[in-house]
Amino acid sequence: MRAAVLKGVNRFDICELPRPVPNEHEVLIKVRAAGICQSDIHWMQRQWQYEHPLVMGHVFAGTVEEVGRKAERATLGDRVTAVPFLPCQNCVYCCSGKSHWCEHHAMIGFQRPGGFAEYVTVPEENLLPIGEQISFEEAIMLEPLAVAAHSVMELNIQPEDTVAVFGLGIRGLLSMQWLQLTGVKRIIGIDIDEDRLLRSKHYGVTDTIHSLKESPEKKIDEWTNGLGTDVTLECAGSTVTQEQCLRVTKRGGQIGYQVRVHADRVLSREEQETIFRREYLMKALGQPYSEPFPGKEWVSSIHFLEERQLKVKPFISYRFRLEEIQSAIDLALLQEEECSRIVLLNDQ
Numbered sequence: 001m002r003a004a005v006l007k008g009v010n011r012f013d014i015c016e017l018p019r020p021v022p023n024e025h026e027v028l029i030k031v032r033a034a035g036i037c038q039s040d041i042h043w044m045q046r047q048w049q050y051e052h053p054l055v056m057g058h059v060f061a062g063t064v065e066e067v068g069r070k071a072e073r074a075t076l077g078d079r080v081t082a083v084p085f086l087p088c089q090n091c092v093y094c095c096s097g098k099s100h101w102c103e104h105h106a107m108i109g110f111q112r113p114g115g116f117a118e119y120v121t122v123p124e125e126n127l128l129p130i131g132e133q134i135s136f137e138e139a140i141m142l143e144p145l146a147v148a149a150h151s152v153m154e155l156n157i158q159p160e161d162t163v164a165v166f167g168l169g170i171r172g173l174l175s176m177q178w179l180q181l182t183g184v185k186r187i188i189g190i191d192i193d194e195d196r197l198l199r200s201k202h203y204g205v206t207d208t209i210h211s212l213k214e215s216p217e218k219k220i221d222e223w224t225n226g227l228g229t230d231v232t233l234e235c236a237g238s239t240v241t242q243e244q245c246l247r248v249t250k251r252g253g254q255i256g257y258q259v260r261v262h263a264d265r266v267l268s269r270e271e272q273e274t275i276f277r278r279e280y281l282m283k284a285l286g287q288p289y290s291e292p293f294p295g296k297e298w299v300s301s302i303h304f305l306e307e308r309q310l311k312v313k314p315f316i317s318y319r320f321r322l323e324e325i326q327s328a329i330d331l332a333l334l335q336e337e338e339c340s341r342i343v344l345l346n347d348q
Helices: 038-046 142-154 170-182 194-202 216-223 239-248 269-278 296-306 322-334
Strands: 002-008 011-016 026-036 060-067 079-082 119-123 127-129 162-166 186-191 207-210 229-234 249-257 281-284 316-321 341-345
Touching: 002 322, 011 322, 026 079, 026 322, 038 322, 127 296, 142 170, 142 296, 162 170, 162 216, 162 239, 170 186, 170 194, 186 194, 186 216, 194 207, 207 216, 216 239, 229 239, 239 249, 239 269, 249 269, 316 322, 322 341
Parallel strands: 162 186, 162 229, 186 207, 229 249, 249 281, 316 341
Antiparallel strands: 002 011, 026 060, 026 119, 026 341, 060 079, 079 127
16 A cells, blocks of 8 residues: 655655555545644654654544454444553553543554554444545544544633633644533634634634733633623644733633643743632643543534534645645644644545
8 A cells, every 4th residue: 555654754656555454343434535633743743652764643534444354333435533542451541431531541543553544443332434425635633623622621611701712823822612512702812813714713813802902811801891701712733822811810710721832931920920829620621532532522513513512624734645744743733733634545
């Protein structure tokens, strides 16, 4: 089979590899679409724990080509996507129904071959069927949709809450759609890019702040009679916005962090004092899974996508063939923040 193999930092070669054979509890997927996202870029840039050569690709969709002897959740030809998270099923967290906190988990596309290839094998418990209403391209957006859903569900956001969203890239705008589904009436979008602020008006934002021109703290203070937001979502992954979240959130409010900051971060004395005095509930939201695995975040995202209550097509802006992956990666490296998804298509 053809596969895009990572041979070094930012360098892919198209290679012929043996077609993988599923074990008795796995299925073989013929990949029709795979997505390149910022986590792929960070893995390549930082050289985290992986070995070259590697077939990356943790978000993909396609059809079932072969079914393991004991696999019971799929039949040939099924349209599917897959959850990339692979819990060990043996650690204390897996054995207590919290596999999303697994101590020894692996990821498809990082620790084992992923979807930047014609075929990929997947454990049957990681399969998610998708209806004809969802295209293969749309299906690769289910992972960021699940992260957005996880944020809203974990923070128990209520319709009467005032919610601020820092960072209006893909994660921020998908979160806004979930906030709308929850019935939230006031959503404040904050970014440093005028185009992203304008774009957010199509996704439920009620107020916007250009944080290079206006102080988010002062504007939100003005709009909330000095109280601050009930909930603040940090979707930018910036040390600046992390600090700003502390300034705009009300006492006893919630702050949810969706994105890693790929830099060292030390809290100032003022920030520690703010957290201590205001008693925030601060939560990391990077593991969009729950029980029963993979969780309601994924099931709900598929449902609302099938019902066309969530929009993801506008975020898919660039399409490449698998053989063009180097051009796709070069384009992804130019994006400071992920505002559009790059798709690799495999129609053969």
